[in-house]
Amino acid sequence: MRICIYPGTFDPVTNGHLDVARRAARIFDKVVIGVALNKDKKPLFTAQERLSLLEANLGDTPNISAVLFEGLLMDFARQTDACAVVRGLRAVSDFEFEFQMALMNRHLEERVETIFLMPHESYSFTSSSLVKQVSKFGGGVSKFVPDNVARALREKAASGATD
Numbered sequence: 001m002r003i004c005i006y007p008g009t010f011d012p013v014t015n016g017h018l019d020v021a022r023r024a025a026r027i028f029d030k031v032v033i034g035v036a037l038n039k040d041k042k043p044l045f046t047a048q049e050r051l052s053l054l055e056a057n058l059g060d061t062p063n064i065s066a067v068l069f070e071g072l073l074m075d076f077a078r079q080t081d082a083c084a085v086v087r088g089l090r091a092v093s094d095f096e097f098e099f100q101m102a103l104m105n106r107h108l109e110e111r112v113e114t115i116f117l118m119p120h121e122s123y124s125f126t127s128s129s130l131v132k133q134v135s136k137f138g139g140g141v142s143k144f145v146p147d148n149v150a151r152a153l154r155e156k157a158a159s160g161a162t163d
Contacts, residue, residue: 004084004115007034007073011043012149013054014131016123020088023117025061032080033058033066034073044132044156057146074109084113090124 006021010033024031035051043050047068054066069076077085085105087098095116102114118124126144135141135153142150 001029002084003030003032003080003082004028004086005032005034005073005077005080005082006086007036007069007076009036009038009041009043009128010050010054011041011045011128012050012131012145012153013057014123014126014128014145014149016088016090016119016126016144017054017128018057018146019119019123020086020117021058021064022061023119024086024115025063027115028084028086029063031061031064031086032082033064034069034076034080035066037068037070045152049152053146053149053152056148072108074105074112077105077109077112082112084115086115086117089116089118090127 004024004027006024008017010017021031021033033054035047035054037047045053051066051068058064058066073085087102089095089098098116105112105114123144131141131144132153135157138157141153145153
């Protein structure tokens with residue numbers, strides 16, 4: 001079985017993230033989305049909220065699952081028996097950082113390849129950061145995120161927890 005991991009913070013998950021995951025699911029037997037517990041970042045949503053928001057959108061693709069992970073990505077890759085890491089590239093500006101990460105990951109575990117997938121062009125400018133910023137100031141984000149995420153963003157804004 002060919003397993004890949006798709007890591008990220010997913011704060012929040014966007015339609016672009018889901019598009020990349022579904023593209024990976026057509027290539028690999030199993031896609032494990034790793035929701036990162038990164039103490040250096042200050043996410044809007046808790047780890048469990050991010051995982052739940054993501055899982056609610058995976059029902060139509062049975063070979064995709066999501067789990068929380070912490071620590072080195074290559075340790076997570078070994079734990080899941082992954083042969084590849086999938087990363088989404090929206091624009092050329094993403095490439096330099098992703099390339100450096102891929103080279104470091106190869107140094108740590110040469111048996112795991114990094115695969116770059118581009119989301120549908122309608123998601124090429126969408127990022128979680130932009131979605132949060134637009135939502136914070138009352139802008140509509142329903143084109144960019146699943147319905148449950150748009151609701152959760154509105155609830156965070158209403159409670160004043162958008163920073």
